[in-house]
Amino acid sequence: MLERLRDAFRALRALRAFEAAQRRAALADGHPIEAPKAGAAEADEGALAATLRECTDLLVAWDIQLKDPERGLIDFSHEREGEVVYLCYLLGEDDLRYWHRVEDGFAGRQPL
Numbered sequence: 001m002l003e004r005l006r007d008a009f010r011a012l013r014a015l016r017a018f019e020a021a022q023r024r025a026a027l028a029d030g031h032p033i034e035a036p037k038a039g040a041a042e043a044d045e046g047a048l049a050a051t052l053r054e055c056t057d058l059l060v061a062w063d064i065q066l067k068d069p070e071r072g073l074i075d076f077s078h079e080r081e082g083e084v085v086y087l088c089y090l091l092g093e094d095d096l097r098y099w100h101r102v103e104d105g106f107a108g109r110q111p112l
Helices: 002-028 040-061
Strands: 065-068 073-080 083-090 098-101
Touching: 002 040, 040 065, 073 098
Parallel strands: none
Antiparallel strands: 065 073, 073 083, 083 098
């Protein structure tokens, strides 16, 4: 699911950057920008946005905080020695191996 989320996030960002570049090029050429038409790019954008919503809704339902969609970084609450901390997972890690204090964030990750 984190891979789907990351891929949709990257694709949506790339699509929006491409569309912005097209608008800038049209303005630089002195050609007016036409009103958007229903087409493949808009359908792709809608599908990508739906994937992002679906994935983030699942994370919220599971009480998981998405910290960085591009890196696949998530945190979720855990009690460790009487203190509420976050267990921390980064896409690509083979197992859940890190935690950090709430105030320390990713920079304060420590092995379990």
